[in-house]
Amino acid sequence: MKRLTLTFCFAAIIFAACNNESKTPEETTKADTPAAATAEKAAEPYTMPDSATMMKNWTAYMTPGDMHKMMASWNGNWTGEITMWESPDAPPQKSVGKAVNKMIMGGRYQSATYTGNMMGMPFEGQSTLAYDNNSKQFISTWIDNMGTGMMVLKGSWDPGSKSMTLTGKMVDPISGTNRETDIREVFKIIDDKTQTMEMYCPGMDGKEFKTMEIKYTRSK
Incomplete structure (x- = not known):
C-alpha cells in the first residue's frame, strides 16, 4: 500500500x-x-x-472487472478457418491459421499471437485487447509481419448479441502514401468453443463490403 x-x-x-x-x-x-x-x-x-x-x-x-473476466474466458489455443475476398465479386481465398490467447499484466489485457499463411507466405500477427474502465470501451491494437504500422480500433460490447464491434483506420499499403482506410470488425461469441470475426472495409466504389471472415474453434 x-x-x-x-x-x-x-x-x-x-x-x-x-x-x-x-x-x-x-x-x-x-x-x-x-x-x-x-x-x-x-x-x-x-x-x-x-x-x-x-x-x-x-x-x-x-482493477480488472467483469469485462476482463470475460476476456480471460477466451484464453487458450484456437484454430481459425480464414476466408478472404479482394472485392465483393471476387472468389474467396481460404486458409487456416492458429491463435493463442492469454491474459497479461495481472489480467488487465489479453495478448494474442497468430500464425498461418497469407498469399503463400508465412504470416505472424499479434494483438492486444484492452477494456478501459473509464471510457467503458474496448481498445484493440494489431501488428503483423506484412507491414510496419499499427492498427488501433475502438468499440463496445453488446451483451444481447454477444458481439463486439470495433472501428478505426489503417494505412492503405498499396497506395504508396499515408492514405488511410476505414475498418470495421465484428467479433462474435457463438458458444464456449466457437467464435467468429468479420472485417469490413470500403471497396473501389466506396461501399463497405466484407473482406475477411474467420471462424475460430477452440483446440483441445
Missing part, C-alpha cells in the same frame, strides 16, 4: 506539472488573443481531486 501511495503521489506531481507548465513568450501572446480567451473560457476547468479521491479513482481504473 505504501508503494502504491507513493506512485499516486508521484503521478499527481507530474500531472500537476503538465497542467501548469510555463509558457513561452509566443504561447503567452497567443493566449492573450480574443480567440484564445474565448476557447479558454469555454473549456471546462479542471480541479485536482484530493489524494483520497485520487487513490479511489485510480484503484477503480486499474
Whole structure:
C-alpha cells in the first residue's frame, strides 16, 4: 500500500506539472488573443481531486472487472478457418491459421499471437485487447509481419448479441502514401468453443463490403 501511495503521489506531481507548465513568450501572446480567451473560457476547468479521491479513482481504473473476466474466458489455443475476398465479386481465398490467447499484466489485457499463411507466405500477427474502465470501451491494437504500422480500433460490447464491434483506420499499403482506410470488425461469441470475426472495409466504389471472415474453434 505504501508503494502504491507513493506512485499516486508521484503521478499527481507530474500531472500537476503538465497542467501548469510555463509558457513561452509566443504561447503567452497567443493566449492573450480574443480567440484564445474565448476557447479558454469555454473549456471546462479542471480541479485536482484530493489524494483520497485520487487513490479511489485510480484503484477503480486499474482493477480488472467483469469485462476482463470475460476476456480471460477466451484464453487458450484456437484454430481459425480464414476466408478472404479482394472485392465483393471476387472468389474467396481460404486458409487456416492458429491463435493463442492469454491474459497479461495481472489480467488487465489479453495478448494474442497468430500464425498461418497469407498469399503463400508465412504470416505472424499479434494483438492486444484492452477494456478501459473509464471510457467503458474496448481498445484493440494489431501488428503483423506484412507491414510496419499499427492498427488501433475502438468499440463496445453488446451483451444481447454477444458481439463486439470495433472501428478505426489503417494505412492503405498499396497506395504508396499515408492514405488511410476505414475498418470495421465484428467479433462474435457463438458458444464456449466457437467464435467468429468479420472485417469490413470500403471497396473501389466506396461501399463497405466484407473482406475477411474467420471462424475460430477452440483446440483441445
